Amino acid sequence: MPEIKVTPLGAGQDVGRSCILVSIAGKNVMLDCGMHMGYNDDRRFPDFSYITQNGRLTDFLDCVIISHFHLDHCGALPYFSEMVGYDGPIYMTHPTKAICPILLEDYRKITVDKKGETNFFTSQMIKDCMKKVVAVHLHQTVQVDEELEIKAYYAGHVLGAAMFQIKVGCESVVYTGDYNMTPDRHLGAAWIDKCRPDLLISESTYATTIRDSKRCRERDFLKKVHETVERGGKVLIPVFALGRAQELCILLETFWERMNLKAPIYFSTGLTEKANHYYKLFITWTNQKIRKTFVQRNMFEFKHIKAFDRAFADNPGPMVVFATPGMLHAGQSLQIFRKWAGNEKNMVIMPGYCVQGTVGHKILSGQRKLEMEGRQILEVKMQVEYMSFSAHADAKGIMQLIRQAEPRNVLLVHGEAKKMEFLKQKIEQEFHVSCYMPANGETTTIFTNPSIPVDISLGLLKREAAIGPVPDAKKPKLMHGTLLMKDNSFRLVSPEQALKELGLAEHQLRFTCRVHIQDPRKEHETVLRVYNHLKGVLKDYSVQHLPDGSITVESILIQATAHSEDQGTKVLLVSWTYQDEELGSYLTSLLKKGLPQSTS
Amino acid sequence: YRDLHTFELQAPTRVIEWAGGSRVCVAGYGQAGGNEILQLIPPPALQAKETQGLCPERDFKVECGGFSKRPVYSLKYVPDTSLLVTSGPPDSSLQVWQVSAEDSDVIKSVSTIATENAMGQPWAKIATISARASWVLHGSTLDSIQITEVELRKNVYTAGSLDGEELAGLAFLDSSTAVLCCARGRLCVADVRQPRGALQALPAPAAPCGDRWCLGTACATQGSGPGARPVARLSSRGLLTLTDLRKASEPLASATARVPSPSSGAEFLCVSWAPALPGCLAISGFDGTVHVYDTQSWDSCGREAEPIFVHKGHALDGSGDPALVTVHMWHPQKPRTVLSAASDGSLHVWDWVQP
Numbered sequence: 001m002p003e004i005k006v007t008p009l010g011a012g013q014d015v016g017r018s019c020i021l022v023s024i025a026g027k028n029v030m031l032d033c034g035m036h037m038g039y040n041d042d043r044r045f046p047d048f049s050y051i052t053q054n055g056r057l058t059d060f061l062d063c064v065i066i067s068h069f070h071l072d073h074c075g076a077l078p079y080f081s082e083m084v085g086y087d088g089p090i091y092m093t094h095p096t097k098a099i100c101p102i103l104l105e106d107y108r109k110i111t112v113d114k115k116g117e118t119n120f121f122t123s124q125m126i127k128d129c130m131k132k133v134v135a136v137h138l139h140q141t142v143q144v145d146e147e148l149e150i151k152a153y154y155a156g157h158v159l160g161a162a163m164f165q166i167k168v169g170c171e172s173v174v175y176t177g178d179y180n181m182t183p184d185r186h187l188g189a190a191w192i193d194k195c196r197p198d199l200l201i202s203e204s205t206y207a208t209t210i211r212d213s214k215r216c217r218e219r220d221f222l223k224k225v226h227e228t229v230e231r232g233g234k235v236l237i238p239v240f241a242l243g244r245a246q247e248l249c250i251l252l253e254t255f256w257e258r259m260n261l262k263a264p265i266y267f268s269t270g271l272t273e274k275a276n277h278y279y280k281l282f283i284t285w286t287n288q289k290i291r292k293t294f295v296q297r298n299m300f301e302f303k304h305i306k307a308f309d310r311a312f313a314d315n316p317g318p319m320v321v322f323a324t325p326g327m328l329h330a331g332q333s334l335q336i337f338r339k340w341a342g343n344e345k346n347m348v349i350m351p352g353y354c355v356q357g358t359v360g361h362k363i364l365s366g367q368r369k370l371e372m373e374g375r376q377i378l379e380v381k382m383q384v385e386y387m388s389f390s391a392h393a394d395a396k397g398i399m400q401l402i403r404q405a406e407p408r409n410v411l412l413v414h415g416e417a418k419k420m421e422f423l424k425q426k427i428e429q430e431f432h433v434s435c436y437m438p439a440n441g442e443t444t445t446i447f448t449n450p451s452i453p454v455d456i457s458l459g460l461l462k463r464e465a466a467i468g469p470v471p472d473a474k475k476p477k478l479m480h481g482t483l484l485m486k487d488n489s490f491r492l493v494s495p496e497q498a499l500k501e502l503g504l505a506e507h508q509l510r511f512t513c514r515v516h517i518q519d520p521r522k523e524h525e526t527v528l529r530v531y532n533h534l535k536g537v538l539k540d541y542s543v544q545h546l547p548d549g550s551i552t553v554e555s556i557l558i559q560a561t562a563h564s565e566d567q568g569t570k571v572l573l574v575s576w577t578y579q580d581e582e583l584g585s586y587l588t589s590l591l592k593k594g595l596p597q598s599t600s
Numbered sequence: 601y602r603d604l605h606t607f608e609l610q611a612p613t614r615v616i617e618w619a620g621g622s623r624v625c626v627a628g629y630g631q632a633g634g635n636e637i638l639q640l641i642p643p644p645a646l647q648a649k650e651t652q653g654l655c656p657e658r659d660f661k662v663e664c665g666g667f668s669k670r671p672v673y674s675l676k677y678v679p680d681t682s683l684l685v686t687s688g689p690p691d692s693s694l695q696v697w698q699v700s701a702e703d704s705d706v707i708k709s710v711s712t713i714a715t716e717n718a719m720g721q722p723w724a725k726i727a728t729i730s731a732r733a734s735w736v737l738h739g740s741t742l743d744s745i746q747i748t749e750v751e752l753r754k755n756v757y758t759a760g761s762l763d764g765e766e767l768a769g770l771a772f773l774d775s776s777t778a779v780l781c782c783a784r785g786r787l788c789v790a791d792v793r794q795p796r797g798a799l800q801a802l803p804a805p806a807a808p809c810g811d812r813w814c815l816g817t818a819c820a821t822q823g824s825g826p827g828a829r830p831v832a833r834l835s836s837r838g839l840l841t842l843t844d845l846r847k848a849s850e851p852l853a854s855a856t857a858r859v860p861s862p863s864s865g866a867e868f869l870c871v872s873w874a875p876a877l878p879g880c881l882a883i884s885g886f887d888g889t890v891h892v893y894d895t896q897s898w899d900s901c902g903r904e905a906e907p908i909f910v911h912k913g914h915a916l917d918g919s920g921d922p923a924l925v926t927v928h929m930w931h932p933q934k935p936r937t938v939l940s941a942a943s944d945g946s947l948h949v950w951d952w953v954q955p
Contacts (some may be wrong), residue, residue: 206661208663208705209660209661209662210608210609210640210659210660210661210662210947211607211608211658211659212605212606212607212643212658212659213605213606213607213608215606216604216605216606216658219660231936395610395662396608396610399610420705421704421705421706422662422664422665422666422705422706425706426636426665426667426668429634429667430634566763595934
């Protein structure tokens, strides 16, 4: 039975380091290639030895697909393609292709420069890796080779995140990556059509969470900013160029307008240029609201938000500043942080996850004395807050997606084994599909039932329809025909037509069997005895005595002759065609038992 | 408000129960089956002493869940065991479930406590008390009140009564006394120390016919004896009566709440005392609001009382039909924190400021 094999190399039953291997109809695809953010050693990379033992990766894998630019989905890509070795195609969406190298380079800088690691990929490796990338558009069917095709769907979550459908013939798998079913301020909700894949691979990180409403989070964020500004403090918000930054800007702008606040809000210029550039490129990836504002005015021409100048950081009085990079590990945001950290009236709000080793991570873990370059100790007196607006699907969202796509099987990754049992049962009960939760390195085999379309000739159809009762639409009907396979098409025709088309002559097979019977009487009396006997036994069959002295049972012929040497023995010749084999052999064994002793 | 958090459950609930002060349980009540019983871990902010605004963990987490074919109308944890019991239509039996959060995240159905002549009876009301491990007081009518020892599956008390009047609520006052409230407002007291006992009826307040009532008692661990805290009753017309069970002939105090005329009946009427605020109680079930009252200023005239706080959150959310608050529950330790759920699936946790 055809099967699809799935092996998570990472994110089987834990969060981080997503990397899933899928084998479908002889094709091998790697889904995501992520880094585990919590580890510093080899455990942060997926275990590629599982594949490499099968030979060269480029020969084994048909393609690699990256769902979005978060490091736990693409962080190990340069390591994989340049250090382990892979030269095949890597597919991702356009925004992902644009943003990935930036994040990878940032990450490389932190790991090598700050932490002093040596066995890590280089800047050149990142560049070489990106050369192998083929960018795809949403809903565009991409032929990887003659049989394998992939298609990207909108996933929400972050800019450029996509869910991918992988199809070979009529078997297909959909991989969701990280997705979100509720739209937020700058991204839409994930969407997929009723593609009915054999398997849906979904993340379940937030399946057990019942999230606090967005409004409450936003309200609390604004409250904190407001409080800080009211008491004369400064608020620093380190952001990555895209995504949440826009949301927060819109939020603050609206709030400032409503409350008639006067404190200045700044956005660092480097950020503005980059962000503008990306948004112009990828405007279709955002939601309606953002697109409208972009059309009406420039993304960053807010009434209350101005461009930042380095000197402003020293200005007295309250202000809010958005600066890069997002984890406070270098650059402008770190500079501002150092200036403001000593004052307890100030606040820094971290909008997302920070990698270990960065200042952002340290202060979020509670560290208040930081060692800077030149052995300088920085005392952090400013308030540190963390706020996550990151969007993942919860249990309700997962059920929604399954309802949209209608897969035949579901596989969950990214969650903890014990905590996914309830969700597994929930999915199985509601949708009557099987739900799997493999661990890292564990292979799950899903059996598929591909349907093979066959054309049937009209003649055969008419003939079969004429026999027997009207076929029930829901029950399979058994029919006899000949299957002709030519090129890639299958046709079912009647045997006669098949012979005609192929120019073959039909051969008839006829079997004849001799049965000896002890009967001293004349032949025609023996025949009568046989006839009466058979007529009595085979009540459901048509038994006839023909004028020429032979007996027919259906289409089987029985003739009696005298034995050449022994007059007391009669020889019955039982003859039947190949089609009547069953009846023929039954008759023969019946006659071999002998005739009843009775008066004829 | 000092704090307000809004959450959305996949299905609306009409039960909110605390388990040991650190877990909250909710359950669906849909008629079509497939209801989920969810044991939730509240966000740390709800468990900590100070409220934090931007705490990284702000969400409820589903710790474990179970599936119930029946709608769950009432749910109680069985003290000192890892079991909980639920009840709901179509009859008055109880379903017993096992919660073992460390081993698996599935709440398993283990048994049913059947009751005599259960078919066709209204759903059972349930009460437990931490002083009596494994005891569950349940019944749907005055003549079907009993206490079952859940682990041994034994009946330890049956009330001797021939009156088939429907029960609106029941509760333990302490480890030897239980109070019962009929749907029409009548109160009865039972001594549960003997396996069989008669019910002692208390004089009823003069209430117009047709009203339906519900019962609210203080947490039975506080105080000693049945008179420590008055018993509150709420009628579907908004009349609140406080009764001291030692002097039950006259209500201790009463007041009328300003509520809209009852629409869908008294399905979700709920009144409860605040565990940490003396004299405060909350009512809900009339519309999308929860009212909090300070009863210390009440007298026995039944005048209209002003609530000291009204939570309107459920009524404001959403654009469709107005939501009806199905249940509310006080936080066991934090004095002014209340959880409330509504028919649109929303779950609010709010902390108000004393005016």
